Amino acid sequence: MRPITEIPAHSPVTDGVDDEVARRLAVALQCVTVSTEDPAHTADAEFVRLAAHLESSFPLVHAQLSLTMFEHSRLYRWDGVEPGTVSAILLAHQDVVPVDDAQRWTHPPFAGVVDDEFIWGRGAIDDKSRVLAVLEAVEWALQAGIRPRHTIFLAFGHDEEVFGDGGAVRMAQHLRDLDVRADLLLDEGGVITDGVADGADRPVASIMLGEKGYATVRLSVSETGGHSSMPGKQTAVGRLARAVARVQDHPMPLRLTPVISDMLARMRVAFPEPRRKLLALTDARGLSTLARPLITRIMAAGPTTEALVRTTTAPTVISGGVKANVLPQSAEALVNFRILPGDSVAAVLAHCARVIRDIGVAIELVGPTSEPSRFSEPGPTFDLIAELASSVVPGIVTTTGIVPGATDSRHYDGLAATRCNFAPIVLTASDLERIHGTDERISRLNYARLIEFNRRLLERLAATPEATGARR
Numbered sequence: 001m002r003p004i005t006e007i008p009a010h011s012p013v014t015d016g017v018d019d020e021v022a023r024r025l026a027v028a029l030q031c032v033t034v035s036t037e038d039p040a041h042t043a044d045a046e047f048v049r050l051a052a053h054l055e056s057s058f059p060l061v062h063a064q065l066s067l068t069m070f071e072h073s074r075l076y077r078w079d080g081v082e083p084g085t086v087s088a089i090l091l092a093h094q095d096v097v098p099v100d101d102a103q104r105w106t107h108p109p110f111a112g113v114v115d116d117e118f119i120w121g122r123g124a125i126d127d128k129s130r131v132l133a134v135l136e137a138v139e140w141a142l143q144a145g146i147r148p149r150h151t152i153f154l155a156f157g158h159d160e161e162v163f164g165d166g167g168a169v170r171m172a173q174h175l176r177d178l179d180v181r182a183d184l185l186l187d188e189g190g191v192i193t194d195g196v197a198d199g200a201d202r203p204v205a206s207i208m209l210g211e212k213g214y215a216t217v218r219l220s221v222s223e224t225g226g227h228s229s230m231p232g233k234q235t236a237v238g239r240l241a242r243a244v245a246r247v248q249d250h251p252m253p254l255r256l257t258p259v260i261s262d263m264l265a266r267m268r269v270a271f272p273e274p275r276r277k278l279l280a281l282t283d284a285r286g287l288s289t290l291a292r293p294l295i296t297r298i299m300a301a302g303p304t305t306e307a308l309v310r311t312t313t314a315p316t317v318i319s320g321g322v323k324a325n326v327l328p329q330s331a332e333a334l335v336n337f338r339i340l341p342g343d344s345v346a347a348v349l350a351h352c353a354r355v356i357r358d359i360g361v362a363i364e365l366v367g368p369t370s371e372p373s374r375f376s377e378p379g380p381t382f383d384l385i386a387e388l389a390s391s392v393v394p395g396i397v398t399t400t401g402i403v404p405g406a407t408d409s410r411h412y413d414g415l416a417a418t419r420c421n422f423a424p425i426v427l428t429a430s431d432l433e434r435i436h437g438t439d440e441r442i443s444r445l446n447y448a449r450l451i452e453f454n455r456r457l458l459e460r461l462a463a464t465p466e467a468t469g470a471r472r
Helices: 019-029 044-057 059-064 128-143 168-177 236-249 258-270 275-279 291-299 345-356 380-392 408-412 429-434 444-460
Strands: 066-070 073-078 086-093 118-120 151-157 182-187 204-206 213-222 312-320 330-339 362-365 397-399 416-421 441-443
Touching: 019 044, 019 118, 019 128, 019 444, 044 059, 044 128, 059 128, 066 168, 073 168, 086 128, 086 168, 086 408, 118 444, 128 151, 128 444, 151 168, 151 408, 168 408, 182 380, 182 408, 204 258, 204 380, 213 236, 213 345, 236 312, 236 330, 236 345, 258 275, 258 291, 258 397, 275 291, 330 345, 345 362, 380 397, 380 416, 380 444, 408 416, 441 444
Parallel strands: 086 151, 086 182, 182 416, 204 397
Antiparallel strands: 066 073, 073 151, 118 441, 213 330, 213 362, 312 330
């Protein structure tokens, strides 16, 4: 890689995409590529429709890059001028989550409406805009005669929203079989938030370096049934409710991890006093012993920041009983945990058993699980992403962080020296609520930022004109 100081100078992005570029994304949003946990109900025809659109919209990509399919997932290989090394693996996903109540949307969720300011539809942010933006950038680079110095892979999964077993898992294994070791893995997860970080005087770009783990625990109770007029001391529902309450009322302990200490140290310049003074209490290892407990308690005061300092506990489903006058014979509940680095799936199970303290409540894992990812240290590649973000959107503060949810990145563990989960789009709190929610949309300006960021990244990864024989 070239030194970061050789990044070409660029102007900020101030104009949105034109109608042609917006329409290409809109057509992709019209493809109803909803992922399902049952493979028999995969939206095959819609994925085929999306594939045809991608191939017709980006002819140079599909003529000059090699493509390997894994079901509907698409793994592109763009060979570099210097063989044998890989500079980047760029991830995105084609699938989307279902729509809960289409009647509440301003425009139908799969209509792909384009107006003067926004491109509307499910997947506009999560995550078809990133699929299309990467392809727009690569198509542009090919037209300009740009070639990467080292090989670049584009990996577009089709089942990220249902944990990626058919797509990302298989693509990652394929890359391992090729002994791939990239400088950079770039995926979704972090954005630039405006007005979200309490007290920050400027937008905050969170370039995530890893993600929390995931586990769902099922609590279940079996009791003797009978008539509700002659209950025992407790019913299955009552016993289960007590167990759920204990788990929720006794969360796992607060803890400030090194990546969050680093995040706060980088954000210090955006805060007024006295927060800036508090965050200045650092030593070579991060926040001082004096500051650490106080900052952890402050972060625990709100759900968004609490998720950064604790393994979170969320009871999400409870069921039991069939009729008001019948004692239930069974009841069960699901509790979802997002696991902080340093904790584990096994630690979650042990914690549940410890706080419930009832051998009559069965505790077991259900569904997919994943341990917290490994975290790469910020280094030159992180600095590159931060520099590019600031060139596209000036006046931001760039920092590190943890993805609280699950992304395809976790399947690519060990395939890159540095992992960054980030897209340079500026979102408010209300914009964040649209992701997986009602009226998902992306502004023309944000989409332009996303495309331009990827163009500048490709320029950074490009070979010199002398190496390619091209004149630029």
